[in-house]
């Protein structure tokens with residue numbers, strides 16, 4: 499059963515997550531949450547904060563897609579510790595893969 503909190507992801511064609519955000523569907527519609535994430539990605543790429551290619555498979559920004567998925571969480575407060583832990587694991591994986599690819 500899905501809760502009120504959705505995960506909005508920007509993914510490459512191989513489904514590597516480029517960027518994601520959590521959205522409370524009681525206060526924002528899914529299409530609006532996608533627009534917010536699209537604008538964030540475009541702004542970060544335009545400012546040089548983000549690489550316009552997937553860090554794992556090199557797919558370009560023109561190939562990236564956006565999707566909304568449900569979670570079991572009812573509130574952002576409930577979701578935050580789990581999402582932070584997932585973010586930390588993603589950062590560790592990315593650092594490992596970057597180090598691995600440099601050797």
Ligand SMILES: [Zn+2]
Nearest residue numbers: 510514552555
């Ligand atoms: Zn990729």
